[in-house]
Amino acid sequence: MAVVLVVEDDxxxxxxxxSIIEEAGFEAIEATNADDAIxxxxxxxxxxxxxxxxxxxxxMNGLRLAFAVRDRWPPVxxxxxxGRIRPHPDEIPDKAAFLRKPFSEQDxxxxxxxxxx
Numbered sequence: 456m457a458v459v460l461v462v463e464d465d466x467x468x469x470x471x472x473x474s475i476i477e478e479a480g481f482e483a484i485e486a487t488n489a490d491d492a493i494x495x496x497x498x499x500x501x502x503x504x505x506x507x508x509x510x511x512x513x514x515m516n517g518l519r520l521a522f523a524v525r526d527r528w529p530p531v532x533x534x535x536x537x538g539r540i541r542p543h544p545d546e547i548p549d550k551a552a553f554l555r556k557p558f559s560e561q562d563x564x565x566x567x568x569x570x571x572x
Contacts, residue, residue: 457571458482458499462492462507462520463536468556472506472563479564481571488513489520496528503530504570506563509537521548532570 459476463469464487476483484502486492490513496502505524509517521533525548535547538556547553552566 456480456482457503457567458484458501459504459506459567459571460484460486460492460495460502462486462489462505462511462517464488464508464511468508475560475563476506476567479567481567487511489515489517489523492520493523496524496531502528504532504534504567506534506536506567509535509540509542518542518546521551525549525551534566534570 459481461469461472461483469485473483473485486495488511507517507520511517517535521535524531524533533548533551534554535551536554536556552570554562554566
């Protein structure tokens with residue numbers, strides 16, 4: 456079973472995404488910002504997907520987190536989400552997926568299944 460780290464500062468969105476991922480049969484863990492996500496990634500070797508919002512408080516946003524994950528944990532798949540920012544393909548790491556908010560439950564499930572495959 457794939458383990459998905461959900462990095463989202465909005466508690467309602469975070470809980471929704473965690474629920475969707477768990478209902479799809481994956482294990483989901485949460486972080487409220489990129490700094491917490493890095494600490495979790497350093498402590499756990501079983502994370503296979505990072506699902507991150509772009510706009511978050513802390514020392515780095517979701518795009519910087521995505522590049523840090525690609526650099527330090529190359530096998531980890533990355534899904535980047537945002538409602539206001541639409542990054543150009545060269546602004547996200549290679550093989551990372553982008554989800555536009557608001558996204559549907561089906562969008563999340565399909566993105567996680569593709570990333571975990």
